[in-house]
Amino acid sequence: MKHIVKNTIIQYNLIEKDDNIIIGVSGGHDSMTLLYVLMDLSSSINFKIHVAHVNHGVRGEDADEDEKYVKKVCSDFNIPFYSKKVNMDEYAKKYKLTKEEAGREIRYSFFREILNRFKKGKIAVAHNKNDQAETLIMRFIRGTGIDGLRGMEYKNGDIIRPLLDVGREEIEKYCEENNIEPRIDRTNFETIYGRNKVRLELIPYIVENFNLGIIDTLSRTSKIMKNDSDFLISYTKKCYEDIVIMEDELSIHINNEKFLKLHNAIRNRVLRYSLEKINGNLQGIEEKHIKDIIKLANSKTTGKLINISNNIIVRKNYNNLIVEKNAIRERISYNYKVGINTVTLIEELDAKIEAKILPVSLIDLNFSNRFIKYFDYDKLSDNIYIRNRKNGDRFTPMGMNGSKKLKDFFIDEKIPKEYRDIIPIIEHDGDIMWIVGYRISEKYKITSNTKNVLVLKYINT
Template identity: 60%
Template sequence: MKNKVINTIKKYKLIEKGDNVLVGVSGGPDSMALLYILYEIRDYINFNLYVAHVNHGVRGKEADRDEEFVKKVCSKLDIPFYSKKVDMEEFAKKNRLSQEEAGRKIRYSFFREIIKKLGKGKIAVAHNKNDQAETLLMRFIRGTGIDGLKGMDYINGDIIRPLLDVERKEIESFLENSGIKARIDKTNLKPIYKRNKIRLELIPYIRENFNENIINTLFRTSTIMKVESDFLENYSKKIQNEVLKNKGKNEVSIDRDKFLEQHIAIKNRILRNCIENIKGNLKGIEEKHISDMITLIKEGSTGKRIDLPNNLIIRISYDTIIIEKKKKSNKKKELYYTVKINGITEVEDFGFEISTKVLHKDDFKMESKNKFIKYFDYDKIKDNLYIRNRKPGDIFKPLGMRGRKKLKDFFIDEKIPREKRDLIPLLVDKENILWVIGYRISEQYKITNKTKRILVVEYKNNKEELHE
């Protein structure tokens, strides 16, 4: 096993002479194996070794014993030891994260604090071949593309994974033969997290009923997907350079005609790369956002735009596609979001969210007279639903009225101050206004005796009430 790890390190240049290597050690079998192997191979590669441990504060005295265990091992091996105790559950609630996400964020934040103190360095984590298989299954179940199915990389920025070619059974054998003790986190033996369920229930089921060598099969799949993904990414960047008109810190402009000549897979990658160039990551960007961007570009209407998460927009200006950070302006703040059906649409820039669900009339029961929960005849909706603010010439048919009226006149009748009118969100489809949120729904979309399916829409404002 040691030779296998050395070969991995050399092949992917994970550790080089003089490196500062910080090992994340929980005290469990995988991280203890990684610690001892790196400790031993310093005879072959001269580098500096450090250990970091995070006590997540979840398992009480057991977690404290884990911390003390790792500390004693480091003292015995004469390795500098860093530790931090946190309340992971509180952090998860405060930041609206799952416990797994919260733990990951806390750990890497702490690791990078240490690396910063050291001046520079690499973070070694104990992900192995089994972890890679679990990751692929998790991503496949959640929904992913080629990039997701390539799994974890041997090196990703400042993170290195020396054990990625090693199976868990090899790790267990190494520890037993070397007489190395490890702590067992009993929560890992319970199917309480998604990854645990995959490890403890799904993979054993696949092994027994379909493929006893599923770990290596998935690992080979990840290797194949990485080759495909790397080719597509490199090719996409080549094409991106050809279609780019301008690339700045806060803005990217693309030749629309050249862009439209490309295959859809290349278009998607170019858009993702442009967003990543501007904001540094793709957090919050989903397949739906990319799809909406493609649709906007195809339509090619000058002046049309879409608001994206994290203060980004895409807009069309004649033969140019522009992706940019929103500029501060005295003009009204534009609002345009596609609404998810049977889901939640977060309108981050305006501080509210829209949740929707479709019910059959036999399953429907009027739950509330809350002015921010409304009901519509789902089969009357044309194309997609959107949230936007008012536009010149908007016309609305308020519930209870036979005729239509200008939205401007409706606002006047409701005595809504002029300065607030642009801030009132409208729920619309391709042709009409369904709901002036906080005020009135449309007569055209009301529930009748002929209604078969009902759309329930709820507005939640995270900042303040829409109106008194």
């Protein structure tokens, strides 16, 4: 047991030296085992254990006995013990949640409250291999893709699951061998529905009729899925970066031509990723929305809107597919001096700009993109600003001789009106050097005489 858990912790980098580990301990088999195993490992890895217990107040005296029991164990081992008594039923009613949802919300917010007192640490919960198998079965039956069949994560933000490679039988054996007497009797289930039905009926049926080792099988499945899913997620992000032209809190502009060239599977994922960014989550986003958007992207029409829930709309404008919050965009105005050899924050855009000066010999001029540009620093001073457009702005676009009204440039580039205020302009002594994301000025471009290069990098955060 100790060996398996230690392996899990190392393989998935769950616990680091000096971590404060908040263990949620109900008093049942799983959490008691987690407590004992982590106590056993805490000296070799060198982390500190804290125990958090939530008294849900639904089993009356029993619940109070559970709390006393966990408290006693902690005091025996000299472990900090925190507890909280909440009426789960009332909480569920108040926030219109199921009991299970309410319980989860109460527990995790209490755990996080404790975690926040420390500089560095994680919340450890006691889900085991059987729980994972149950999760996979439930998701499979409800319907899910590869990202659902990853199952629960070993590590998800500040939550870790060190027992995910340990089966329920091993946990029970461990409790017996170590004279741990968990408070909660597993067989005492009042209702049989959902997860319990999977645990007590469906899995035993599968074990008897199809696959003795179903728990291990599904544990392997979860790992295989996780592997492919991880790749798909990271590849999707890469493609997203490649095809997004402009992005802020309220909207994402996607190059439609590039979007349509993506593989079907990645196209769907990029779209979901964009919708999730603007919407905050994927709630209310349905298969039908995705299909409609793909249809819009393929169509020749422009100006058509697709309404997604929560005030999100998707529309096509010129060659862009635009995902945006249907909120009124406030007119924003900003003007910051760009610090040299440092990073300047542009709060209004949730973005920053980095400026560096380097000798031309150190620059790979082939490596530039829409957000990284090079300028001839010998023609510039430190008097550089980032701001939004002003009336009367003029500009000498790269490749042109004379200057041009910025407004005309925006029209020629087919930039929608509502975005023209947001696009960052880099100016030097009142002269426009760069329209970020679009074009640099002819005047400051790198030539064969350039000795020192100003590298500007615009970063959406």
